[in-house]
């Protein structure tokens with residue numbers, strides 16, 4: 210198959226759909242890959258790196274779209290890209306269509322077959338193409354907290370790990386899923402005192418075993434959240450209720466009982482956030498202060514480390530991308546996990562939750578493919 214990788218054009222997006230290493234895998238499997246010039250600049254990959262991996266470099270997105278049967282990207286296509294897509298062309302990328310009716314209409318009009326990273330599933334019912342970004346965000350959350358705790362940024366002036374004879378930071382992680390586990394891992398590694406709260410007892414059991422007693426686990430009730438948040442130096446918001454906005458677990462009134470200069474990192478901000486006082490921020494201006502509590506609420510945390518994020522994303526997308534390159538749309542029909550990723554096919558919305566939230570008609574895959 211002819212596979213194309215355009216340069217990402219969304220503001221401040223530095224990741225790339227295929228790294229040179231991934232290109233090499235596609236080429237080794239017998240596919241032809243074209244890459245837009247400078248597509249890898251954000252991760253330090255030159256056109257020459259791509260050429261050596263076996264890709265052909267093209268000058269414009271227009272040429273890449275025109276010569277490819279499948280487009281592999283990172284972010285949802287922007288308006289100028291909707292018109293470059295065509296019928297029967299496969300688009301494999303993050304889409305997040307539910308809150309984006311204009312993009313949905315653009316993809317429907319193009320006639321393309323759009324498979325969304327965020328709805329591809331795995332054998333355990335997980336979301337394997339979202340997980341790597343949660344791993345990155347979870348680990349980054351502790352780095353962000355460490356920076357915000359510094360006195361000159363308004364924090365308590367506390368070193369996360371303390372030193373011998375001095376108490377380390379007390380870090381409370383609400384939500385012990387992928388983000389929470391990776392945040393806890395970093396925090397434990399730095400020597401912090403870590404507590405994880407979750408609503409799932411079985412998850413708390415797993416975490417208890419995983420960390421071999423190095424973290425405290427607590428069932429997440431209103432009482433437990435209050436007690437832990439009031440005593441914390443850092444609170445990481447890492448909850449997810451699938452298909453719903455993040456639950457508001459910490460109200461504004463609670464901030465006055467928190468320590469001055471303590472830090473909230475609301476990773477769940479992309480789902481609305483789990484603190485009443487959270488509002489999305491950017492890497493350029495990541496924090497703000499409410500009642501003496503520093504808030505870090507960057508909605509696209511993995512964007513800060515595009516090299517790590519692109520590699521982690523490529524590791525996860527590679528087997529699915531190779532299956533699509535080998536079998537085309539048949540791979541979607543044959544593989545239930547790719548099938549779960551299909552959002553748009555030949556002018557129809559094939560993902561029920563997306564269609565419902567947009568108030569547009571839903572078509573089962575068989576109907577759309579007929």
Ligand SMILES: NC(=O)c1ccc[n+]([C@@H]2O[C@H](COP(=O)([O-])OP(=O)(O)OC[C@H]3O[C@@H](n4cnc5c(N)ncnc54)[C@H](O)[C@@H]3O)[C@@H](O)[C@H]2O)c1
Nearest residue numbers: 343346384385386387388407408429448449477508509510
């Ligand atoms: N800001 C960013 O850049 C960024 C990047 C990646 C992920 N995220 C977001 O981080 C959040 C967490 O993602 P994840 O991959 O870890 O999800 P996950 O499904 O792996 O984990 C979520 C956990 O929250 C727990 N939970 C649900 N309700 C709870 C409650 N009331 N109290 C305590 N725990 C509760 C669940 O039991 C689960 O263990 C999501 O909102 C995700 O979109 C943000």
